[in-house]
Amino acid sequence: MNALTRRLVGGLLCLCMAVGLTLGSAQPAPAQSGSLRIAAVVNDEIISLFDLEVRLSLTLLGASLPNTRENRQRLAGQVLRAMIDEKLQMQEAKRIGITVSDQEIAEAIRRIEMQNQMPQGGLDRMLAGQNIPRQTLEEQLRAALAWRRVVARRFSSGAEISDEEINEQLAQIEARRGQPEVLVKEILLPVDTPEREAEVRSFAERLVSQYREGAPFEGLAQQFSQSASARVGGDIGWIGADALDEPLAQAIADLPAGQITEPIRTVLGFYILKVEDRRIREQAPxxxxxxxxxxxxxxxxxxxxxxxxxxxxxxxxxxxxxxxxxxxxxxxxxxxxxxxxxxxxxxxxxxxxxxxxxxxxxxxxxxxxxxxxxxxxxxxxxxxxxxSVMSDLPSRPEIRQRLENEKLEVLARRLMRDLKRAAFIDIRI
The missing domain is CATH 3.10.50.40 (Chitinase A; domain 3)
Structure with missing residues (x-):
């Protein structure tokens, strides 16, 4: 695969993350009898070993990781759990009567083409060149759009942001003027149950190793982070030290730009933080x-x-x-x-x-x-x-959108936890 194709696919992955998940299977290997075995059962639906294999191929592509047997083995568990989550999300959408039309899927594909500066039909040609069925992309987009609607229907009223909350955010940002700030990117790997503690920690340590071996942090975040910032490569912007919980703030206190932390355990799970830059916030007079x-x-x-x-x-x-x-x-x-x-x-x-x-x-x-x-x-x-003098203060709509996303992210994570607890999940590999 040439560099241009890799960049285009990476862009598509990022765009699909913006609606909640990664793009569908890439370069599927020929189906063999072993690959048709069941990898997992999610209520009354199955994920085959072949499904997992093609998703692994795309995940490695999107994260710019070598497609080696060792990497596939290391990532298989995490990727399978992501696929299980998607099955649960689609089942919940079906249960409450949420559907996504073919016209909406066509419009979503056209937006991907436009954002990647591709002519109409260019995406189909690129997918065909990589032996990726268009149906795979359609199914992935349909699931992403459906889950977004599930979350909006369930929680839109609970995620409303008041003017007072926006004013408070602006005041906090303004109060940091003249104070040091850090440009930070993040990867969040939640720990859903105590039994998964060791597994998630081990996976986080592997991601740190992959970054230090040359994998881009942004690709790792897009593929594996469970935070809303995953859609933008983990970027959470310029923040003051007081914006982070104590263990996170301590971890980056003296971290040089371009370096990442070891996995940091928090109440949500394991974080990996990267310091991109440091500055003192100032503004022209x-x-x-x-x-x-x-x-x-x-x-x-x-x-x-x-x-x-x-x-x-x-x-x-x-x-x-x-x-x-x-x-x-x-x-x-x-x-x-x-x-x-x-x-x-x-x-x-x-x-x-x-x-x-x-x-x-x-x-x-x-x-x-x-x-x-x-x-x-x-x-x-x-x-x-x-x-007016150019200000580095975000606009009120930007702050409102960010705060709403943060609230919806927390509520969506709780819903996923509840869906998992109520589901029959049988992992067979």
Whole structure:
């Protein structure tokens, strides 16, 4: 397989992770009698050994791991458990009447093509070139979309995010300004039952070894992590040390950029963290903001008494109160018997005189400043446009989406735990 095909398949894997699971089987080996044996029974459905073999091939491909007998043996247990989870997810979707139409599957495939800059039909040709049946991809996408709807139907009301929660997040981020932050990626391997403790720990240690032998962390996270961040290669962004639980914070406290931790046991399971970079959060000063201004000026003699300045300022204050943006300024100036408005153009806020800079600093776009006494008269300044200083604060919609995803992830994990407890699962290998 050439490098371009590998990158495309890796991109497809990431896109399928974005809706909840990995892409279907790749380069299936010829079916043999042994491969048709049952690998697991999940309630009334089976997973054959052949199903497991082709999923292993794709998992190794997506994680950029060598497709060796040793790697297949090491990963078989974890991959089989992921396939069991998918069976349970589809069974739950069927139970509550959730279906995914063929049209939705076609649209999902077209989105994959567009996001990978492929022509329409290009995905089919690529799959055919790798001996992957289109049906396999369709089934995987159908399961992913169905599970997402199961979670949304069950928990959407419980995952609502209030404005207060968003405000709290913004305040916490802003409070870290001037403080050190770390760019972190994660892999989470949950421990569902005490009996699996040793198995999951061993698997986590193998992933650490694979990374140190050259496997990309992002591919390992996409394939094996059970956190919502798996869809973006485990990236959880820039965080302060106080954003992590104590054992995680301690593990990365002195970790150099580019290094990963050993597996860290938490209440959820085992984490592997990677430090990508470190920084001190700063922001350019407000004086760097660019504003477009127009000015209305009323002349007042230099020797006029203060009462005269106050009278003119009052008239201007009343007139500009009716301002509805820069387009109405000629009418405002005419009502004041003032000269035509002056277009000051686009200027850096810090380059304005102190009096004008202070007057327009907090003025909204389309609104006028308070009257400003200047040599020779009184002026008001209307902000026609403002190019704010680039901020590293996330937007409110971004924060809302992240918090909702975190809540849904916790609730979905609980649902999976309950489904497993109620299911008949017979692993035969």
């Amino acid at each position: 407000p004086s760097d903001a660019m504003v477009s201004l127009r000015q209305i000026a009323l002349p007042v003699p230099l020797d006029a008494p203060p009462e005269r300045l106050q009278e003119v300022a009052g008239r201007m204050r009343e007139a500009v109160a009716q301002t509805a943006g820069c387009e109405t300024l000629p009418d405002v100036a005419k009502s004041l018997d003032a000269p035509a408005p002056i277009d000051l153009g686009r200027v850096r806020q810090g380059d304005l005189s102190p009096a004008i800079r202070d007057a327009v600093a907090t003025v909204e776009v389309g609104k006028a400043s308070a009257p400003v006494p200047l040599p020779g008269g009184v002026s008001v300044f209307v902000v026609c446009d403002r190019e």
